[in-house]
Amino acid sequence: SLGDNFNLLSPQQQELVKVLLDNGQEHLFRDWPAPGVDDNHKKAFFDQLTRLDSSYPGGLESYIKNAKRLLADSKAGRNPFDGFTPSVPTGETLAFGDESYIKFEEAGVLEARKAAFVLVAGGLGERLGYSGIKLALPAESTTGTCFVQQYIESILALQEASSQGESQTQIPLVIMTSDDTHGRTLELLESNSYFGLQPTQVTLLKQEKVACLEDNDARLALEPQNKYKIQTKPHGHGDVHALLFSSGILKVWYEAGLKWVLFFQDTNGLLFKAIPSALGVSAAKQYHVNSLAVPRKAKEAIGGITRLTHSDGRSMVINVEYNQLDPLLRASGYPNGDVNCETGYSPFPGNINQLILELGPYIEELSKTGGAIQEFVNPKYKDASKTSFKSSTRLECMMQDYPKTLALSARVGFTVMETWLAYAPVKNNAEDAAKVPKGNPYHSATSGEMAIYRANSIILKKAGVQVADPVVQVFNGQEVEVWPRITWKPKWGLTFNRIKSKVSGNCSISLRSTLAIKGPNIFIENLSVDGALIIDAVDDAEVNVSGSVQNDGWILETIDYKDASEPEVLRIRGFKFNKIEQLETKYSEPGKFHLKA
Numbered sequence: 001s002l003g004d005n006f007n008l009l010s011p012q013q014q015e016l017v018k019v020l021l022d023n024g025q026e027h028l029f030r031d032w033p034a035p036g037v038d039d040n041h042k043k044a045f046f047d048q049l050t051r052l053d054s055s056y057p058g059g060l061e062s063y064i065k066n067a068k069r070l071l072a073d074s075k076a077g078r079n080p081f082d083g084f085t086p087s088v089p090t091g092e093t094l095a096f097g098d099e100s101y102i103k104f105e106e107a108g109v110l111e112a113r114k115a116a117f118v119l120v121a122g123g124l125g126e127r128l129g130y131s132g133i134k135l136a137l138p139a140e141s142t143t144g145t146c147f148v149q150q151y152i153e154s155i156l157a158l159q160e161a162s163s164q165g166e167s168q169t170q171i172p173l174v175i176m177t178s179d180d181t182h183g184r185t186l187e188l189l190e191s192n193s194y195f196g197l198q199p200t201q202v203t204l205l206k207q208e209k210v211a212c213l214e215d216n217d218a219r220l221a222l223e224p225q226n227k228y229k230i231q232t233k234p235h236g237h238g239d240v241h242a243l244l245f246s247s248g249i250l251k252v253w254y255e256a257g258l259k260w261v262l263f264f265q266d267t268n269g270l271l272f273k274a275i276p277s278a279l280g281v282s283a284a285k286q287y288h289v290n291s292l293a294v295p296r297k298a299k300e301a302i303g304g305i306t307r308l309t310h311s312d313g314r315s316m317v318i319n320v321e322y323n324q325l326d327p328l329l330r331a332s333g334y335p336n337g338d339v340n341c342e343t344g345y346s347p348f349p350g351n352i353n354q355l356i357l358e359l360g361p362y363i364e365e366l367s368k369t370g371g372a373i374q375e376f377v378n379p380k381y382k383d384a385s386k387t388s389f390k391s392s393t394r395l396e397c398m399m400q401d402y403p404k405t406l407a408l409s410a411r412v413g414f415t416v417m418e419t420w421l422a423y424a425p426v427k428n429n430a431e432d433a434a435k436v437p438k439g440n441p442y443h444s445a446t447s448g449e450m451a452i453y454r455a456n457s458i459i460l461k462k463a464g465v466q467v468a469d470p471v472v473q474v475f476n477g478q479e480v481e482v483w484p485r486i487t488w489k490p491k492w493g494l495t496f497n498r499i500k501s502k503v504s505g506n507c508s509i510s511l512r513s514t515l516a517i518k519g520p521n522i523f524i525e526n527l528s529v530d531g532a533l534i535i536d537a538v539d540d541a542e543v544n545v546s547g548s549v550q551n552d553g554w555i556l557e558t559i560d561y562k563d564a565s566e567p568e569v570l571r572i573r574g575f576k577f578n579k580i581e582q583l584e585t586k587y588s589e590p591g592k593f594h595l596k597a
């Protein structure tokens, strides 16, 4: 036991030990040798304990108490939704390109000067099985732009458009990392000059893992081979609120006049197409909380936005996580659980975890809670007696559970967007994606990339371009729609109005075509593309493109994810481009140019 070791501890360490002993953690110091033996290990152990204590709101004592309560509830089989009845909530539904959509989109762009962005990127992406960090993964392989570059260029485009010639605002970006992602995220940003952001605009906040629990009494679990180390696991994306609060950055933003905080995830290549209009909705409806949603397929691995009404009269609109929705529905008068209704979709909109919070009320709430988010525990029991676990567990929390502590008066809403426009995450590896039930989205690198081409094609079609219809092809066992490979820089196509102002006359793009627009002031007029066209131009180069592009283009070739001779980033897509021929032009000087193909 601790014995004489105790006297060698600092007063703070002694205090922490007392708290731990009062909370049933004697086993942590069992078999400790006398002072003089293993002293370095003991010091490291206390360093870890101190870190675990200071990174959790309320410290280890709160963590253990919360764990005891949640483990007892779990053992008793207590339903976390006890007393609540689910029903389908009503929210704002947007249709891309119609009058109200355009109004919201333009309003949202102006609002963006008062926005700050928060990207949660602490997840390792175990389901995807990609060896790099997800932010470094190319969103599409036509230009090879990785997710974080795509995000940052979108923020820069918003920054420029919302400043409207006035002295430019600098939109801040926080990235939440973890031990799994921190170093590589920083390196990616630094080696790419922050993709154009000022380094001072970016803040990395690293989340700490939490202690694992070995039994229902919430005894902290030690590493099997090392009695001086506590096992730890990630606590979930909900940590972002406590981290933002304790960093003090929210106050800085508030004092600088900011009004909105936009949270988003690591691999959704479509997301920023939906941001301006959703922000416009937040402003028009004065929502304290606005969650972005898309129509959800039953059993899809995204949470369902649900109205929960308690028998005591309380009511809230909240995400019910995908693994909880089915049991909740079955227990409350929906005998078939999570199933599609006559529309072919679940009646509960799917949460895409893009949250827009109004900063003032957010700070007020966090001042009360410290950013602590309702947690849950998901132990894997050895048997039905639920007395022991197969392996250690830990408490977890989710960022979308933030509204659970809000007062009834809070304005909590959601905005449903079309899936093709707003949501195409990359989460599943090829093998798992191929097993997704037919008709449900794959959420793979294959579907994520194809969704970008589809969205851009549909948008150009709506802007009046004749874009060829897609064909269905199979890559890595997944049936996807293949459209012409159209990409553009966020600065070129920030909103539908801006896109429409850049295409005119009779334009057409054939199915076998690739079109990459890499400059903000590229105007397309009476252009037909049948092949590959890549136009790169600096901001001050105004380029008018017309005529007919006809070449052998970039051929889409199938590859197998098991083919080790191909690079991993291509294997996980199941295809690559054979770049046979293209028209590629680059304008590096300011001026007016005409490209007649």
Ligand code: UGB
Residues within 6 Å of the ligand: 120, 121, 122, 123, 124, 176, 178, 207, 234, 235, 236, 237, 264, 265, 266, 267, 301, 302, 303, 304, 319, 321, 322, 351, 352, 353, 398, 400, 425, 427
């Ligand atoms: N993340 C962290 O930053 N830290 C962590 O400890 C864990 C994750 P996943 P999940 O819209 O697509 C969420 O694993 O949790 C980051 C919603 O809960 O990709 O299964 C991580 O880096 C669900 O309701 O997703 O499901 C990533 O950026 C639904 O909305 C993000 O958190 C679903 O996402 C999400 O982590 C979705």
